[in-house]
Amino acid sequence: MTQSHPDNDIRQAGPLTYRGRSIPSTTTDQRLLESRGPSDWVHTDPWRVLRIQSEFVEGFGLLSEVGQAVSVFGSARIQPGTSYYELGQSIGAKLASAGYTVITGGGPGMMEAANKGAQSSGGTSIGLGIELPFEQTLNDYIDMGVTFRYFFVRKTMFVKYSQAFVVLPGGFGTLDELFESITLVQTGKVTRFPVVLVGSAFWGGLRDWIREALLSEGVISSDDPELIRLTDDPEEVVDIIRKAHVDLARREFETQQFAETAEQVTAAQRAEDGT
Numbered sequence: 001m002t003q004s005h006p007d008n009d010i011r012q013a014g015p016l017t018y019r020g021r022s023i024p025s026t027t028t029d030q031r032l033l034e035s036r037g038p039s040d041w042v043h044t045d046p047w048r049v050l051r052i053q054s055e056f057v058e059g060f061g062l063l064s065e066v067g068q069a070v071s072v073f074g075s076a077r078i079q080p081g082t083s084y085y086e087l088g089q090s091i092g093a094k095l096a097s098a099g100y101t102v103i104t105g106g107g108p109g110m111m112e113a114a115n116k117g118a119q120s121s122g123g124t125s126i127g128l129g130i131e132l133p134f135e136q137t138l139n140d141y142i143d144m145g146v147t148f149r150y151f152f153v154r155k156t157m158f159v160k161y162s163q164a165f166v167v168l169p170g171g172f173g174t175l176d177e178l179f180e181s182i183t184l185v186q187t188g189k190v191t192r193f194p195v196v197l198v199g200s201a202f203w204g205g206l207r208d209w210i211r212e213a214l215l216s217e218g219v220i221s222s223d224d225p226e227l228i229r230l231t232d233d234p235e236e237v238v239d240i241i242r243k244a245h246v247d248l249a250r251r252e253f254e255t256q257q258f259a260e261t262a263e264q265v266t267a268a269q270r271a272e273d274g275t
């Protein structure tokens, strides 16, 4: 319905101001609540872009105030009561006792084991779930969680909000996460974190193949195999991560000291030169 407005009428619509004949006949809320129209745009890429944005907003919002964290990856299929499940639980517990928040994919198996261990040691246990073609909820040992629609948004969260990756035995999903993380380190996209494989009986063959096939064919650099550490000992997992963080802090401190000294020398030189 069109309404006429005297020329001196004024309407505030959020940050916008309308006067006289420019005043719309309805309010923004009215238009939002009353119109339905076609709905096919919900399945178009521009709308998906907004949904993707909203996943980043939710993820950043949940995780941005989490302290030092470690992402733990591993099979969704390994059952409670197995030695690998216990290994995952022990690693979650030791990381939490060392002060690290534990982030997993929030699913069953090794993810659940690591979350359970972290929670039982009083640490913060986080699950970043993923929508899958079959029904699944986050495991029961999660203090905070988000379930993502898009794998790539979820992957950004693991990298952005953790300072190390621990990789337990697993299948294609775990291998994807392992190789994504070492590719990010290899290409210098992330500089700060160690990648630790746990389970030498499981991962030993892969490590040897990386050294023998990849290195000998020259498709990786000679120091690339060192990007991955391998151990069976949960205590050593924590030691490797802690040592890497101490080394990093020391390097950052030295770089800062060097910059400050260089600045002082330049200032002294200028003073001497009278410039």
Ligand SMILES: C/C(=C\CNc1ncnc2c1ncn2[C@@H]1O[C@H](COP(=O)(O)O)[C@@H](O)[C@H]1O)CO
Binding pocket: 072, 073, 074, 075, 076, 077, 104, 105, 106, 107, 108, 111, 129, 130, 132, 136, 169, 170, 171, 172, 173, 174, 175, 177
């Ligand atoms: C197979 C079953 C459930 C799968 N549920 C998952 N939930 C959350 N995250 C998952 C799930 N499956 C894979 N992931 C991610 O990949 C890694 C494990 O994959 P894998 O192929 O099992 O090694 C894991 O780190 C997750 O981030 C039925 O129980």
